Amino acid sequence: MANEVQFRLENAWHPVEGDDCGAFVFTLVNLSDVALADFKLAYTSLTRLKDVQEPILENAVFLKRNANFHQFAPPAGFVLQPGASWTFRVGGLWRPAKHRTDGAKSAYITLSTGQHTAVAVADLMLGGGDSAPPPALLPKGKVSQPFAMLPWPASAELVPGEGFPVALYPTEGASLVELRAVENVLRLFCRLFAVGHAPLSLAPVHQGRAITLKSDEALGVSAYRLDFAGDGITLAYGDVAGLQYALTLLAQMLHGARTQPDTFRFPASGVVADKPRYGWRGCHLDVSRQFFPVADVKRLIDILAWFRMNTFHWHLSDDEAWRLEIKAFPQLTTLGVLRGPDEPLLPQLGNGAEPVGGFYAQDEVRDIVAHAAALQVEVVPEIDVPGHSTAMLVALPELVDGQEAPDSYRSVQGYPNNALNPAIEYTYEVLGKVFDEMVELFPSMLIHIGGDEVAANTWMASPLAKKLMEQEGIEGTFGLQSYFMKRIQKMLAERGRKLAGWDEVSHGGGVDPKGTVLMAWQKPEVGLELAEQGYDVVMTPGQAYYLDMVQDEAFQEPGASWAGTVPPKHTYAYEAVAEFPTELAARMRGVQACIWCEHFLTRDYFNHLVFPRLPAIAEAAWTPKENKDWLRFAATVRLSPRY
Numbered sequence: 212m213a214n215e216v217q218f219r220l221e222n223a224w225h226p227v228e229g230d231d232c233g234a235f236v237f238t239l240v241n242l243s244d245v246a247l248a249d250f251k252l253a254y255t256s257l258t259r260l261k262d263v264q265e266p267i268l269e270n271a272v273f274l275k276r277n278a279n280f281h282q283f284a285p286p287a288g289f290v291l292q293p294g295a296s297w298t299f300r301v302g303g304l305w306r307p308a309k310h311r312t313d314g315a316k317s318a319y320i321t322l323s324t325g326q327h328t329a330v331a332v333a334d335l336m337l338g339g340g341d342s343a344p345p346p347a348l349l350p351k352g353k354v355s356q357p358f359a360m361l362p363w364p365a366s367a368e369l370v371p372g373e374g375f376p377v378a379l380y381p382t383e384g385a386s387l388v389e390l391r392a393v394e395n396v397l398r399l400f401c402r403l404f405a406v407g408h409a410p411l412s413l414a415p416v417h418q419g420r421a422i423t424l425k426s427d428e429a430l431g432v433s434a435y436r437l438d439f440a441g442d443g444i445t446l447a448y449g450d451v452a453g454l455q456y457a458l459t460l461l462a463q464m465l466h467g468a469r470t471q472p473d474t475f476r477f478p479a480s481g482v483v484a485d486k487p488r489y490g491w492r493g494c495h496l497d498v499s500r501q502f503f504p505v506a507d508v509k510r511l512i513d514i515l516a517w518f519r520m521n522t523f524h525w526h527l528s529d530d531e532a533w534r535l536e537i538k539a540f541p542q543l544t545t546l547g548v549l550r551g552p553d554e555p556l557l558p559q560l561g562n563g564a565e566p567v568g569g570f571y572a573q574d575e576v577r578d579i580v581a582h583a584a585a586l587q588v589e590v591v592p593e594i595d596v597p598g599h600s601t602a603m604l605v606a607l608p609e610l611v612d613g614q615e616a617p618d619s620y621r622s623v624q625g626y627p628n629n630a631l632n633p634a635i636e637y638t639y640e641v642l643g644k645v646f647d648e649m650v651e652l653f654p655s656m657l658i659h660i661g662g663d664e665v666a667a668n669t670w671m672a673s674p675l676a677k678k679l680m681e682q683e684g685i686e687g688t689f690g691l692q693s694y695f696m697k698r699i700q701k702m703l704a705e706r707g708r709k710l711a712g713w714d715e716v717s718h719g720g721g722v723d724p725k726g727t728v729l730m731a732w733q734k735p736e737v738g739l740e741l742a743e744q745g746y747d748v749v750m751t752p753g754q755a756y757y758l759d760m761v762q763d764e765a766f767q768e769p770g771a772s773w774a775g776t777v778p779p780k781h782t783y784a785y786e787a788v789a790e791f792p793t794e795l796a797a798r799m800r801g802v803q804a805c806i807w808c809e810h811f812l813t814r815d816y817f818n819h820l821v822f823p824r825l826p827a828i829a830e831a832a833w834t835p836k837e838n839k840d841w842l843r844f845a846a847t848v849r850l851s852p853r854y
Contacts (some may be wrong), residue, residue: 213786217242220254220318224308225338227400234267234302236338239291240329247291249323252530253282253603254315254332254562256810257771259305259625261332267302278530279316279627280557310761311335312810319564320550327564332406336747337766340626344474347765348779349823350711352846359467359475361826362519363840363849372479375468376420376480378443379461380412389424390727392451396458402513402851410465413523422446424454433521434486437773439478449486452483452587453807456485456519463517465851472571474846481773491801492832493522493591494825498695499529500808502548502569507854509582515850516586516828523583524803528570528594530601531559533844534570535594537628539644540607544570546705547606555605561812576652578789583647584654591711592653592793594645595661597631597638597695598622598669604629612673623664630665633695636674643702650706657728660699663713665692689719696722714741721746728800739790742798749786751803753777756828758821759807770810783841814854823848 221238239252244392258277273281285297304854308314314335320328336342357371380787381393390413397411402643402677411420421443430436430449444461460483467475493513503511514525516639527535533547536628549565557569571579578744580590596603599622604610612632622629630636649658659830669688670676675690682742685691692715700710700722710716711728714737731738735752742748752762755776760777761770811817826848830839 213741218318218320218683220315220330220332221336222254222314222332223336224258224314226307227302230302231852232302232304232307233302234300235308236298236300237315238296238298240296242394244293246293246323247320248289250291250404251282251284251320251321251556252308252330253280253321254330255558255562256281256313256315258308258313260301261303261305263627265303267486268299269302270297271299271301276625277557277627278337278560282392285322286706300341306338308335309570309764309766309772310364310465310769311337311767312771316560316561316812319509319558321552323370327422329564330632334767336702337398338468340766342700342766342823342840347769348762350842352654352849353842354474354846355840355843357474357476358368359463359471359479359847359850360483360831361463361844361851363579363666363838363843364399364460364483365488365835366484367481367494369478369481369483371476373476375472375477376416377418378409378412378422379422380416381467382421382423382443385424385585388451389454392458396455396462399459399513399516399586400462402510403517404466407466407512408469408603410456410462410469415748415790420444424448431486435483439480439482439618441479450519452485455516455587457517457519458825460469460485463850467847470850472729482808483643485521485604487521487833488835489799489801489832491522491734491803492520492805492829493524493749493751493801494520494828495524495526495593495805497526497529497750497806497808498534499526499532499573501536501811505575505579507573508579508669510586510854512579512583512586514825514831514854515588519833520828520829521588521805522591523588524591524593524805525593526593528602529555529599530622530624530629532569533602533606535576535592535649536570536572537645537648538573539648540641542606543603547602556602560809562822571647580639580653582600583717588656589660591655591657593659593661594649594710595663596642596699597633597661597692598629598663599624599661600631601626601629603631604743607641610635610641614675615670615673622666622669630669632670632673632676633659633691634670634679639698642699646706646708650708656707657711657713658703658708660696660703660716661713662696665689665715691719693721695718714738717741717744717746730803732805734786739795742791742795745798747798747800748804749800751805753805754783754832755782755785755787755808756803757805758824759805759810762820762824771807771815772815777824779823780841782824783830783839783844785831786836787831802828817854821854822851828853 271283311334318330425447427447433452434449435453436447468477533543546555548568709726
């Protein structure tokens, strides 16, 4: 019967006088030929019901809420006839809905038999307000120098030529390292532009142009120089990374001249002298909220390499799922990844009647790390602790203080008790074994341990935590968090690794700043505060570099809005180092995009929200401030590969 039932849930947000958060109005339409009684409706939404003890409802009975999961029933005796609908109202929300993605992301019905059936859901509609579409987010653009280079180099003095070579090839005598670099960039191009004409060749090409390759360590790390002349190109590079970056730039220029000859040309003569602005040019991907298959992770790494970015921050665990195979604890990727109506974790953020899972086996991780390394991209893994650990606690319930009330606090995202308890010694035994396996998988000197969004009253109802606080003279949640982080830092050091984390790692006394990298995400001024405390800083403020944020205030624009509206022009123009005095400039390691995936239910949503802002951050990471040009970027970014 479940497969035959068809339903749609329409949802709208309406303002409510005296309540800034307004209310949802849901209408469940029965499109089947079966009358239903004694059923339950569940939906997932980031705009959550606030008070589960005294919910504000009309024409519905509240049953359950767990983070973004909400479940209701119709009034007693209600029967939903074929072709009829059930309308109910949910008030008492945490915040107002501001965009069409703020409503229900998924829904399903549980029948009286216990079976579950999917319910179709579309955009949230706006009641009592203007629901105009957003304006164009990117101007047409204009180039003053007709060369397709993104990011724009540190220095370029070029003369455009007439026409362009068929392909570029290394001169005779190129070393094996150089030939492999040409091959890597050629393969990268062919993966990103499957129907594009190959810009590089390992053999001489009729109507092509030769590249003379020269190693020159004096240029420095990641640096290169290109000299163009009528009879060929000379490419000097400081190291293998610089060689790859130079070849990638050549491929970009030739691809642009070939596909948009009215706008872009290939140089006839001139010089490019280039090196990156920052050493950390990163992009983060959250694979916990939505699982990304191996091929998709590699695709994103390819895109980073195309834009000369060098760090992939892989967010492998969160409340919604633990994605990294740990052989010592297989339950992390059995119990800790399954979401569904009858699974260990309830549906969240787009999940419905069908169970979902997904994790990365260790051989798959090795494959991804090797793929990235071949493209000069370092993979920095993250397991998020002590907060955001619901999936881990479901998989390993012995990590919970059994004397603590199960609902003694709620995290920022509405999960009850989602933090590992620093007073349970087994916590460190488990994490030690996890780190033992991680250091074998990831060559990176840094392991990111999260440390963000631990609720202020966490562990205060735990007798074990209270005993630890008395023994160690610790005050409050953040004192306990600092105790936890210092032990984790010591464990990593014993394994030859250093700690990276979000900016809250500094709370409660923090950890030893030496060698520690923290990411300033909450607001830009946090980065300066961290640098003053002695931490190395990567700037990734939500107000500029979080790619799940909406790009316009219009209701029909998709995305989140807690950090405000982040149009592409703002992302491009933002100067992360603006507030850093000269004496602290060295603490600023670089910048990073963050792709949080609550809203990324489809590839189209990914492309809409990530582009053009990801390449905008790539240019901010590489290009000197004085060389940035918004209109040039707007014209060039249209050549970018899509996800």
